Amino acid sequence: MSSAAMAGPDERAKRMHDRLAGVAGDEATLQLMSDDIAAGSELTAAFRAIDHPAFYSVTLKNLFTPATNRDFNVFADLNDYTATVIGMIRDDIAFDTVLSADVLYTGAAGLGLPAFSMTNNDHYREIEARGLDLRTALVRDTQTDRTDLPAAAVAGVMSTRAAAEAFFVAGTNRAMLRFTLVNHLCRDLEQLKDASRSPDRIRQDVTRSPGGDSRIFMNNCVACHTGMDPLAQAFAYYDFDTTAGRIVYTAGQVQPKYFINAENFPFGFVTENNRWDNYWREGRNANLGWSDTLPGSGTGAASMGAELAASDAFAQCQAGKVFESVCLRPPSNDADRSQVAAMVDSLKTGGFRMKQAFAEAAVYCMGD
Secondary structure, eight states: OOTTTTOOHHHHHHHHHHHHHSSOOOHHHHHHHHHHHHTTOHHHHHHHHHTSHHIIIIIIHHHHGGGGSTTOOTTOOOOHHHHHHHHHHHTTOOGGGTTTOOOEEEEOTTSOOOOOOSSOOHHHHHHHHTTOOHHHHEEEEOHHHHSSOOGGGOBTBTTSHHHHHHHTSSSOSHHHHHHHHHHHSSOOHHHHOOTTSOOTTOBTTSOSSGGGOHHHIIIIIHHHHHHHHHHHGGGTTEEEETTTTEEEEOTTOOOGGGGTTGGGOTTSBOOOSOEEEOGGGSGGGGGGTOOTTSOSEEESHHHHHHHHHTSHHHHHHHHHHHHHHHHSSOOOSHHHHHHHHHHHHHHHHTTOOHHHHHHHHHHHHTTO
């Protein structure tokens, strides 16, 4: 029998704390956790470790920071995106609203921080530099109260300054969709290619004969753009102003970036508004598990974010990331995969409370 399998409550308590908080627990906390484990109250033990400030400033920040930049850099500064994710998890806000809710976490008043700003990250950088306890330093607010964005522009973390700076800057706004899929559905476009969907919403900038060969478009380009372009239309009114350093939203006016390189194929789709449609509800990507309670189309980023977050793929992605973060390995066998499936069910039926998923993963892996 392995030493892990023979580990007693003390060893399991230590391992659980190390993995959840990323730091060693104090003697008193570890003893309480050991007692919990010995009494069969493993989840209680896990939540004691989750209450450590490092769970928020280290574990959660390291897990979600790569989602805030194109390089997946785990060392990027705390920002409004990561602070909001951390706050939502801390306060047990349903995480399937992370791409749609009017929510924003900022530093509490009275801490002597630089004022929250739409044009720089000084506020959040100071929170991190001073090592403030995120259990108390972050307070819940709304983007409509703290920014000049209208309610129609707010779409959870997608409308934060950090997300806009990374994914709305320049380009065609397809990046926001691509990185949202990677970070929140654990799927890149290559995995979602489906040439069976209609190409009627592919924009003019996509040439139908790359290098003079239409077969390349028909066999490669079309498979991504058929689903991507009608979804990315939700972002038609967004941009990032690099001079001002802030997100831009032009209600009712499509950003010029949606019309660049129109001469590539003048007969392509011309974006007139921010209506989106999910062409992936049919075809091979129906297996992402789209919600039967949503229509699969709408206007604006928030309703599109809700569409993505209501999918089975979103829940599976969150559970899988938590499992790997806590267990220090991806699911690798039937037992692991069953555990992830149980965590998915728990998220869906338990209000999408991410701390619960962390606790369940820690209990499962505490004997590793």
